[in-house]
Amino acid sequence: MSKKYQVVGIGNSIVDVLSQVEDEFLVENGIERGIMTLINLERAAEIYEKTGPSMEISGGSAANTIAGLAQMGVRTAYVGKVKDDQLGTIFSHDLRAQGADYETPLAPADHEAETGRCMVMVSPDAERSMNTYLGVSEFLTPDDIDEAMMADTDWIYLEGYRFDGPESHAAFAKAIDACRGAGGKVSLTLSDPFCVERHRDEFRSMINDHIDLLFCNEHELRAMYEDEDLSVALRLASKEVDTVVCTVGEKGAYVWRDGFETHAPADPIHIVDATGAGDLFASGFFYGELNGYDTLTTGRMGCVAAGEIISHIGARPEADLKILFAKHDLI
């Protein structure tokens, strides 16, 4: 009998606050270009006051992946913490409206932190620089992990970013045990090279012991294996994990599986906003994986889904991804 869920994601629950900036703005305000930096509420308020008119779109790395999967009809759930406030309502609505189950207990309205948000500053060349206030997302604990849910899914999908929190390792461990104990598989995304720097040892030990499918990009993988040569890092990773999927920007992705490398090329895209490329790549790849497609097709599905998300502002899909797969003759 099939399990209730095909993929359950665990991550930071974030509403993106998107604005256009000039690169000088990043320099003047000490914002590092192209990466994700964690900030506190005071710094968030300070930067927000300086940024131009914005729009708010639900985000969060694993949540974006789950939203993409839910849009394609994959049975999904998401675990991550928001508060009982207006941004929390927005985040919850957008995930459920896409068809994902989302029942993580809300942090109460009197919690000292607020629902997390990410100031996504998009440069003229479409690169995005992210400043994230994690808010209550950081307070995910093992109590928020429903073992029955983790046992009733084919895959769990862990967001590397969520390692930035006091009880998150324990929460991840509880989810992994429940999932694997019931025959499920475990996937992880490395999220960000600086996130890898912060947690290299824990990531390595988790990868070695528990991970069946690893998502990363070239910068994250190089940081993880401390080797500038991507092919060396890929080989090292492939010895530790069944399937390693490494995106390489406009060149697409490399998939290492059973000792073989498959290259899935990406199509040329006019990039509007790079936010969410890796997240939606994971949606597309999972879709192929869950439906038994060959490795090249599966990788191409990742590239096509990533291509959709970078063609517009925001990290939640606007076009129907399955129709895009059909137009690319993948399904």
Add this chain to the structure above:
Amino acid sequence: MSKKYQVVGIGNSIVDVLSQVEDEFLVENGIERGIMTLINLERAAEIYEKTGPSMEISGGSAANTIAGLAQMGVRTAYVGKVKDDQLGTIFSHDLRAQGADYETPLAPADHEAETGRCMVMVSPDAERSMNTYLGVSEFLTPDDIDEAMMADTDWIYLEGYRFDGPESHAAFAKAIDACRGAGGKVSLTLSDPFCVERHRDEFRSMINDHIDLLFCNEHELRAMYEDEDLSVALRLASKEVDTVVCTVGEKGAYVWRDGFETHAPADPIHIVDATGAGDLFASGFFYGELNGYDTLTTGRMGCVAAGEIISHIGARPEADLKILFAKHDLI
């Protein structure tokens, strides 16, 4: 000496919650297509639960107009009420970030209502149907009107929608008196045909007594003068107001001034979301008016600004409007 402000807008402070819908959704949920309907918080929650993934972009009719003007460097301020909550913070930020002054006292965090929001449901043909929860916006009172500000502006711009509230007539009257007493001029937008039905007598008396510049569309003007023949309604209006500007969708706008009619044609546009067309028309028209352009050029500026806003999701400008005017050889 020039006044501190060129245009001060007074209206409903609203955050738009934009989603794509099929027309069947509107029918099934009893939502009237193409118009604005006022709803309470319960109904707002009910509809929100049924709509798909959304994005949040600051809106409000007069606020959109002021944002457009501020983007073009016009000296502006806005008056309208939000609460000390997350949506209120978003609304305030986006207006100030665009360069408008906005200092209306916040409704306190324990106020029973919340910051207003509008569920903007965009149909496949780009028509938008709006369900608005006014929230604290409805509680604008004469106390919120700063007479010194109203005396220190060339124009005030009144949003017809804001007539839907207990003390708003008194607030408008206070603003009009202070503005006209200092030699300023008064403009009004009729906002919506149903809004006109609700307030026809008050609008007529205000138009007759105080209005120098009237913005409307064909449906609103027909409703106001209860005549199906637009040319009749236009003639009637032009006898009561110095300048009547009536937009007619893809056909552009008619401007009646000093007994003469000028037709400003619109360019063909691929419409993505009709929200804000009238609001940004007013921005463009005001820009021409304030800078002494001839009537045709002024009307064309309205059409070009409206064309920008309907070419993308959301009712706040994304492209630089003055650059668009230059590309259309208007400046």
